[in-house]
Amino acid sequence: MTLLATPHSAAAELTACLRRVLRSARAERSSLPEVPELELFLLNGDFSNAELTPEETRAVLEYPAYWAFCWASGQVLARYLLDHPELVAGRRVLDFGCGSGVAAIAAAKAGAAQVIACDLDPDALLATRCNAALNGVRLELVDDFETVRTPVDLILAADVLYDRSNLHWLPRFLERAPEVLLADSRVKDFSAPGYHWIGRYRSTTWPDLDEHDDFRQVNLYRGQAG
Numbered sequence: 001m002t003l004l005a006t007p008h009s010a011a012a013e014l015t016a017c018l019r020r021v022l023r024s025a026r027a028e029r030s031s032l033p034e035v036p037e038l039e040l041f042l043l044n045g046d047f048s049n050a051e052l053t054p055e056e057t058r059a060v061l062e063y064p065a066y067w068a069f070c071w072a073s074g075q076v077l078a079r080y081l082l083d084h085p086e087l088v089a090g091r092r093v094l095d096f097g098c099g100s101g102v103a104a105i106a107a108a109k110a111g112a113a114q115v116i117a118c119d120l121d122p123d124a125l126l127a128t129r130c131n132a133a134l135n136g137v138r139l140e141l142v143d144d145f146e147t148v149r150t151p152v153d154l155i156l157a158a159d160v161l162y163d164r165s166n167l168h169w170l171p172r173f174l175e176r177a178p179e180v181l182l183a184d185s186r187v188k189d190f191s192a193p194g195y196h197w198i199g200r201y202r203s204t205t206w207p208d209l210d211e212h213d214d215f216r217q218v219n220l221y222r223g224q225a226g
């Protein structure tokens with residue numbers, strides 16, 4: 001990976017990633033409505049999908065650039081960590097499916113001793129690296145959860161259950177860490193051994209995808225091992 005010297009070069013590099021699928025998209029510095037402490041490089045807020053060509057529509061379906069949005073659950077989890085820094089202060093934290101890196105960055109800002117951001121999409125890891133630099137925090141980046149060898153005290157996961165095959169990670173998380181914080185707006189009948197509901201929050205994916213109201217209701221769960 002290249003060294004990213006300035007926010008300008010980071011925006012240019014992320015824009016190039018977006019333009020592999022969307023000709024008129026760009027990555028721009030955005031403030032988050034519910035987490036004004038953080039800024040992220042996200043898809044331009046005035047992007048219109050009204051004029052997508054059939055090729056672009058196909059390309060987006062094949063390669064959804066999840067990292068170009070801060071998902072409603074990511075905003076909720078970041079807000080929760082910044083409001084409850086005692087949950088992460090001095091702890092080793094791993095953010096699974098980090099996307100833009102929003103929850104990992106919030107954990108670092110809230111005083112975590114070490115933060116590992118994990119995503120299988122290399123562009124998400126690039127975005128997370130750019131966004132960490134933008135917010136003045138240091139993160140470690142990994143593309144495969146199972147390659148992490150160091151102990152982890154807390155695992156974060158926001159909006160990863162849109163892919164139901166990720167449900168199988170929930171017991172695995174509790175083998176790797178004593179505690180998990182899971183934020184989700186997709187699974188309505190959620191239940192998994194070791195996880196309990198701690199609250200419901202209203203939020204919006206940013207930039208706003210105009211999603212159905214159901215997807216603006218984020219449930220937060222705590223998982224505890226043993």
Ligand SMILES: C[S@@+](CC[C@H](N)C(=O)[O-])C[C@H]1O[C@@H](n2cnc3c(N)ncnc32)[C@H](O)[C@@H]1O
Pocket residue numbers: 066067069070071072073074075096097098099100101102103118119120121124143145157158159160162163166
């Ligand atoms: C909807 S985005 C959520 C991003 C971020 N957590 C947020 O809330 O804004 C889901 C992210 O999880 C990543 N992901 C999905 N399955 C994964 C897996 N098995 N391992 C690592 N990352 C995964 C995707 O690549 C994507 O970046």
